[in-house]
Amino acid sequence: xxxxxxxxxxxxxxxxxxxxxxxxxxxxxxxxxxxxxxxxxxxxxxxxxxxxxxxxxxxxxxxxxxxxxxxxxxxxxxxxxxxxxxxxxxxxxxxxxxxxxxxxxxxxxxxxxxxxxxxxxxxxxxxxxxxxxxxxxxxxxxxxxxxxxxxxxxxxxxxxxxxxxxxxxxxxxxxxxxxxxxxxxxxxxxxxxxxxxxxxxxxxxxxxxxxxxxxxxxxxxxxxxxxxxxxxxxxxxxxxxxxxxxxxxxxxxxxxxxxxxxxxxxxxxxxxxxxxxxxxxxxxxxxxxxxxxxxxxxxxxxxxxxxxxxxxxxxxxxxxxxxxxxxxxxxx
Amino acid sequence: xxxxxxxxxxxxxxxxxxxxxxxxxxxxxxxxxxxxxxxxxxxxxxxxxxxxxxxxxxxxxxxxxxxxxxxxxxxxxxxxxxxxxxxxxxxxxxxxxxxxxxxxxxxxxxxxxxxxxxxxxxxxxxxxxxxxxxxxxxxxxxxxxxxxxxxxxxxxxxxxxxxxxxxxxxxxxxxxxxxxxxxxxxxxxxxxxxxxxxxxxxxxxxxxxxxxxxxxxxxxxxxxxxxxxxxxxxxxxxxxxxxxxxxxxxxxxxxxxxxxxxxxxxxxxxxxxxxxxxxxxxxxxxxxxxxxxxxxxxxxxxxxxxxxxxxxxxxxxxxxxxxxxxxxxxxx
Numbered sequence: 001x002x003x004x005x006x007x008x009x010x011x012x013x014x015x016x017x018x019x020x021x022x023x024x025x026x027x028x029x030x031x032x033x034x035x036x037x038x039x040x041x042x043x044x045x046x047x048x049x050x051x052x053x054x055x056x057x058x059x060x061x062x063x064x065x066x067x068x069x070x071x072x073x074x075x076x077x078x079x080x081x082x083x084x085x086x087x088x089x090x091x092x093x094x095x096x097x098x099x100x101x102x103x104x105x106x107x108x109x110x111x112x113x114x115x116x117x118x119x120x121x122x123x124x125x126x127x128x129x130x131x132x133x134x135x136x137x138x139x140x141x142x143x144x145x146x147x148x149x150x151x152x153x154x155x156x157x158x159x160x161x162x163x164x165x166x167x168x169x170x171x172x173x174x175x176x177x178x179x180x181x182x183x184x185x186x187x188x189x190x191x192x193x194x195x196x197x198x199x200x201x202x203x204x205x206x207x208x209x210x211x212x213x214x215x216x217x218x219x220x221x222x223x224x225x226x227x228x229x230x231x232x233x234x235x236x237x238x239x240x241x242x243x244x245x246x247x248x249x250x251x252x253x254x255x256x257x258x259x260x261x262x263x264x265x266x267x268x269x270x271x272x273x274x275x276x277x278x279x280x281x282x283x284x285x286x287x288x289x290x291x292x293x294x295x296x297x298x299x300x301x302x303x304x305x306x307x308x309x310x311x312x313x314x315x316x317x318x319x320x321x322x323x324x325x326x327x328x329x330x331x332x
Numbered sequence: 333x334x335x336x337x338x339x340x341x342x343x344x345x346x347x348x349x350x351x352x353x354x355x356x357x358x359x360x361x362x363x364x365x366x367x368x369x370x371x372x373x374x375x376x377x378x379x380x381x382x383x384x385x386x387x388x389x390x391x392x393x394x395x396x397x398x399x400x401x402x403x404x405x406x407x408x409x410x411x412x413x414x415x416x417x418x419x420x421x422x423x424x425x426x427x428x429x430x431x432x433x434x435x436x437x438x439x440x441x442x443x444x445x446x447x448x449x450x451x452x453x454x455x456x457x458x459x460x461x462x463x464x465x466x467x468x469x470x471x472x473x474x475x476x477x478x479x480x481x482x483x484x485x486x487x488x489x490x491x492x493x494x495x496x497x498x499x500x501x502x503x504x505x506x507x508x509x510x511x512x513x514x515x516x517x518x519x520x521x522x523x524x525x526x527x528x529x530x531x532x533x534x535x536x537x538x539x540x541x542x543x544x545x546x547x548x549x550x551x552x553x554x555x556x557x558x559x560x561x562x563x564x565x566x567x568x569x570x571x572x573x574x575x576x577x578x579x580x581x582x583x584x585x586x587x588x589x590x591x592x593x594x595x596x597x598x599x600x601x602x603x604x605x606x607x608x609x610x611x612x613x614x615x616x617x618x619x620x621x622x623x624x625x626x627x628x629x630x631x632x633x634x635x636x637x638x639x640x641x642x643x644x645x646x647x648x649x650x651x652x653x654x655x656x657x658x659x660x661x662x663x664x
Contacts, residue, residue, distance in 0.1 A: 002523040002524070002540070002541070002543070002560055002634070003523075003597075003600055004521075004523070004563045004566065004596065004600040004601075004603060004604055004635075004636065005562070005563050005600065005603060006562045006563050006564050006603075006607075007562070011599065011600075011603060012599075014603045014606050014607075015599045015600070015602040015603040015606070016602075017606045018601075018602035018603055018604070018605040018606030018607075018609070018624070019602040019605075019624075021605070021606060021609055021619075021622070022602065022605050022622040022623075022624050023622075054599065055597070055599065057597065057598035057599050057602075058598060062598075077599075189336075191334040191335075191336070192334070208334070209334070211334070228334055230337070230338045230339070231336045231337050231338050232338050234336065262595070262597050262598075263594070263595035263632060263634070264336065264632070265335075265387070265389065265594050265629065265631045265632050266389035266390060266394075266594075266626070266629065267343065267344075267347045267386065267387065267389050267409075267631070268335055268336040268337065268343075268347070269336075269350075270347045270348075270350035270351040270354065270389075271336060271337060271338075271343060271346045271347040271350055272336055272350070273350040273351075273353070273354050274346050274347070274349045274350030274353060275338075275346075275350075277350070277353055287353075290353070290354040290355070291354075292350070292351075292354050294598070294626070297597065297598065299597045299599070300595060300596070300597050300634065302334070302595070302632065303336075304336065329661055329662055330661055330664075331664070332662075332663070
């Protein structure tokens, strides 16, 4: 294992220190590295809290700031943060308007956020939860009952974050978050494995000429292991899986997110975007919004995911609204 | 070689098509994929043109837009664009205010931009050139006489781009670009090689426990091949090389850019930022501006570079000025 680290025990805290120093105008670090919070909180606003295992950067701390999350709890790599972290974050960001938890559907995250929600409720803080499960690849997985929450989570965080900024209450935010999650589908493909620092070797073995179709963001198995194919063929299968999974088959306006897993050159991501756009147009979609880059990563995995969100006027308006976070920024 | 491509012959054009489709609000593609230009040109403004081999994305096309470049010419991977491309771009963006070429110091780029400048002059277009050479690692290299131009190039493009937007003339822009280049130093380290699609195998061999200190952005040799060390030790050596190379030893306000080469997780880049900031503070610097991410890449190389620009009030103000490009965006 070759990594730019000092020791596996300090990689997370040293990285968080660097992150909060580099973005000190936007974020602040909680005590004991328990959470990253928005530096300028907005009293009375419903607050948004997310979190999960580290190794998916910039998700989630990179999305803390104006128009998106109020705080994010980083767990150890690919490990859920603790209820203690979540409660500390909830107390730090509670402005009296209630808190919405945005939780990717993995058993550890779901259990810990549920516990934190009960603890917060005992302190008189109203908590609701949106659970994301946009990955169409498989129905149950290594760490998941039901579908996995993957890159679509950032779309939920952006759209709900903009709504929260505009003063919408927590119950309406939960309903909006559920609608955006319902309108979102993703699928990934891996060319290589990732390597977790504390493990020191690749999470899975994969041959020189093989790819994992439908891989999870922790390197969980996907639908099938196949030989490397041309990008157009890979993308055609991914887009067909996504488009075919929507109940509504008519197409329409959509957001297309091509997300790199960490080790994929931008050149390849844009090539995939080009192929995915063409395929989606064949399915009747018009790509109204686009995002291409490393947003929900799997450490140093090579590969990418495709996410499609069906847009209505409300979702489109909130997507376009100003955002000022370390990893997404426009309009301010 | 595992890459998300259809064929090595079409990777560049398909990627450019995807790039221009994803960012159609900001950029437009020139005929025959010769260049990427700013969609909304500003008549009378001195225009900025850059370019170079592809494989370093988002450099340069990702920096086309308001407050930065007016056009960028993409060559084949790690290959200079042609004078013909540069002339077509110059003609497309010429608004009567002259054109500044920003050229990384590699022999092919220098020669071709010089030829294009002469061809443009024959057509009555005033052309001046800033040559970037911020890499302190080695004095001459595989493709370079003198020092290589690396990630510091984006700092020059940003600061000069903001000045151009404010209406500064081309001669003053050249002088500013030269000053920023003079105030900028970089050094890189590679953990793995990159793989050029048309070659199909890694550019260089490197052992499981080895790193290349001072690597170039095409995988050119650096200062020395050493065993993997803790990140703090690697960064200490890089920062000492950078700080020691400035004539002015007193430190002062600086911009710190930690740039990923393409396959380095964000977690490691922020850890390196944390270490570099501490080291620079020991050398008397105050980190007034920060940028962390994949900006000047080497395809799928793992590793990163550290860039330091000494800031005066003018450079700081232009750095902070609004920019709206695919890869850098703030203030708009």
